[in-house]
Amino acid sequence: MDTSLKAAAVVLDSVSKSYGPVEILKNVSVSIAPGEVVTLLGPSGAGKSTLLRCINHLETISAGRIYVHGKLIGYREVGDTLHELSDREISAQRRSIGMVFQSFNLFRHMTVLQNVMSGPVHVLRTPKVEAAALARDLLEKVGLPDKADRYPSELSGGQQQRVAIARTLALAPSVMLFDEPTSALDPELSQEVVATIRSLAEQGYTMLIATHEMAIARDFADRVIFMVHGEVVEDVPARSFFTTPRHERSRQFVARHAG
Numbered sequence: 343m344d345t346s347l348k349a350a351a352v353v354l355d356s357v358s359k360s361y362g363p364v365e366i367l368k369n370v371s372v373s374i375a376p377g378e379v380v381t382l383l384g385p386s387g388a389g390k391s392t393l394l395r396c397i398n399h400l401e402t403i404s405a406g407r408i409y410v411h412g413k414l415i416g417y418r419e420v421g422d423t424l425h426e427l428s429d430r431e432i433s434a435q436r437r438s439i440g441m442v443f444q445s446f447n448l449f450r451h452m453t454v455l456q457n458v459m460s461g462p463v464h465v466l467r468t469p470k471v472e473a474a475a476l477a478r479d480l481l482e483k484v485g486l487p488d489k490a491d492r493y494p495s496e497l498s499g500g501q502q503q504r505v506a507i508a509r510t511l512a513l514a515p516s517v518m519l520f521d522e523p524t525s526a527l528d529p530e531l532s533q534e535v536v537a538t539i540r541s542l543a544e545q546g547y548t549m550l551i552a553t554h555e556m557a558i559a560r561d562f563a564d565r566v567i568f569m570v571h572g573e574v575v576e577d578v579p580a581r582s583f584f585t586t587p588r589h590e591r592s593r594q595f596v597a598r599h600a601g
């Protein structure tokens with residue numbers, strides 16, 4: 343394995359993904375360094391969600407390789423042959439990759455605290471007292487220290503998404519993937535979630551964020567990867583994507599979304 347591959351947090355090496363005859367990701371190669379914050383932009387249907395879902399093996403890729411911190415995702419390589427990992431091994435890999443979804447996915451029958459501690463207790467077998475202390479720290483981190491005993495239905499959408507972020511952090515992921523984390527929220531609540539993501543960025547988390555929220559891309563992301571029809575059209579520092587987009591499609595996208 344070459345050293346750049348080992349040093350990167352996430353590597354997609356010539357990844358393709360098809361559903362039947364339709365190619366959704368086309369030969370995508372991307373590398374993300376530890377601590378980097380990368381936004382994935384592109385029109386609806388570009389393949390952003392699919393790309394994120396391939397990284398934690400929620401989707402099986404059709405060709406190429408994906409590595410997270412040097413570990414091949416979903417497979418074991420023996421010579422030139424790939425052998426699929428067992429469900430157990432795949433679950434273990436997923437644990438190190440946090441994913442935050444558009445729809446929060448909280449357990450409705452559990453309190454906020456129980457939601458955040460559920461991963462450590464059930465997945466990592468952390469003792470409950472320790473898991474509760476960790477969960478309280480994380481609720482503090484996402485700005486919700488006073489909501490521990492509430493149920494998700496008692497919170498705003500923005501607060502629920504911040505609980506979902508705390509729950510993902512509870513498994514101490516080495517990489518965080520966000521799939522449209524603000525698109526179910528109205529603009530004011532989106533801003534709370536953006537502020538939480540910004541604070542994680544400042545703390546050095548490695549993050550790949552598919553979003554239509556330009557504030558994330560423009561204000562604190564390091565890089566923008568712009569996709570159209572399953573292909574990476576631009577992979578550039580965030581600032582230059584907005585000031586000097588290179589491709590016609592990027593120019594149109596910036597004009598439409600970034601005012």
Ligand SMILES: Nc1ncnc2c1ncn2[C@@H]1O[C@H](COP(=O)(O)OP(=O)(O)OP(=O)(O)O)[C@@H](O)[C@H]1O
Nearest residue numbers: 361366384385386387388389390391392393522552
């Ligand atoms: N399970 C599936 N079977 C067949 N086609 C699929 C499946 N999942 C996604 N697709 C197709 O793959 C393409 C990319 O979808 P994807 O959700 O990854 O795009 P996206 O860039 O995230 O879009 P959006 O911004 O609207 O969320 C779309 O044309 C979609 O219809």
